[in-house]
Structure formats: C-alpha cells, structure tokens
Amino acid sequence: MKYFKPDLLARCRSLDDEVAEAAAEEWEQAITDYRARIKAIRLRLPTGARRLFANFSLHDAKLLAILSGNRIPRFTLLVRLEGTPSQPGDVLELDYLIVAGKHGGIAFRKHHQLPKKDGPGAAWILYDEFDINEERAFFTHSLLLTDGREMEIRFHHLQIRRLKKEVILSPIEITEEEKTWPLVET
C-alpha cells in the first residue's frame, strides 16, 4: 500500500488522542494524494478498474472466495459489497488476467501492526489502491484486509461482473431437493 499504509492506520487507531489526530491528518492527505494519482492515471487504467473505482467502494466488502488459476495466470476474487439494512450488498466478481513471469503474479504480505481480530476464515477489505507500474508496464491493485494481510495483484486486464441473479450457497444451505433450470430456446 503506497497511500493507505498499515503503519499509518495503526497510528490512527491509537488511544492517545494526540497521536491519533496527527495520524488522521496524514490519512486525509493520503486520500487527497491517492485521488490525485487516480486522476492522473485514470484514462490509462483498464475499463474494469475505472468502472470499479467510479461505481463501487470495496471498503468493508467481505471477501467470499478466491479462485486461482493453476496453469493459466487468472485470479478471481468474489466479494460481497457492504449493503444497507434495506438492500443487501451486491456480489462482485473481480477477474484479473495476471502478469506472468518473475515480476508478475501476486505478492502477499502480512502487516503485524494490524493484529488479527476477525473470526476464523473471515476477512473484509479495508482499503484498496490501483496504480500503474510504469517501468514494467502493468497495473497493480493492492488490497489491505482486516486481518493485516495485503495482496498486491499485478495484472494486465480486469473484468468485473455484478452477480445480481446468481445465488451463493454455503454447504449448510444445500438441501435434499432437485434444482432445475428451464431449457433455453435457441
């Protein structure tokens, strides 16, 4: 994370008011700097990234699943956006075509300043940043999770899909009955 840095977030959370307030001012500056960076690179970002930035917020989205290609460099995140009491959040599929080779892939890091507090297996997205690696000509999407982990996804292409009609079932919801679909007329 270049802007929403974990150590800065940890200082923002300080119980010492003076420390927290100084950090909060730095945080506001980080927001301003990130917006300026996005404004500068926006037209060069792939459509999926622009669409995501313009229409959705990943803050507090729950990470439902990660699908990782074995041979093909594809990486897919399934996230449930935060909803409102009257409207549950949409599920988004973020499908990345990953940069192959030793400078590509996905970097996973653990930030120990942010201790794990969530239940087992649960993680939410705290902050995310898009950027361009000018030297190597690819895009990055960094996601900081509530448990202190960070994913830096290096990609060429991002497709986002809003799953409006699909239903995500947990194993406990699978019942002993038939599930059928109507025939599609061609």
Place this chain on the structure above:
Amino acid sequence: MASTEEPAVVAIYEAERISGPDGAVQRGDAPISEADAIARLQGAEDIVVCGEQRRANRNKARELTEAAFGGFEEDEPHQGRMALPHFHPPARDPDETHAFFEAPPKHARKKKK
C-alpha cells in the same frame, strides 16, 4: 490550574449509509439518547456522533461501541468524498454495524424531507 474550556458538545443520531462510492452517511432529524444509540448498535443498525470537535466525536463513538459490544475496531474513512471514520463491533459481529463520527470538515448529511 483548572481548565476553563467548555466541554465539547456532541449529539448522537440514527444513521443510514448511502450505497455507492462516495461513502455518504445520512443522519436522522432529532438526536437520540445514549441508551437508544447502544440499543440501535446492538440491533445491528448504524449511528453517527456529530459535533465540531473530532476528538470528542471519536471518543463518544468509541465509548458507545464499547458499551454495546465490549470492544471495538476502528476504521479511517475510505477515498469516497463523503466517507466518515467509524467503529465496528469487535470481529465485526454483527457485520455491517457502524458507529460513525464526524471529522470536520467532513459531516453527515441531513436527511432530505
């Protein structure tokens, strides 16, 4: 020497999140009591603490979250233009529950009539 500063005035309101990238928070018309705020949080609904001093707002939002759940997790605002800092229950249980607080110049929106 005793301080002559007046204690900061805070007011607590019901809150509703407006979906979308801006992160706007809309507040109710009339302030609610601390007991109502705690009950609202325990019912997985949002509140917002409003006032001119960030420190007082933050401390009250934290105090209410702790009273409701015995702990808290704090988040800074995201990049949305209207996003406010907030507290969650510990381990985010219940999920999607927030005690927002104003951080002037960032304020909650008043409900349109």
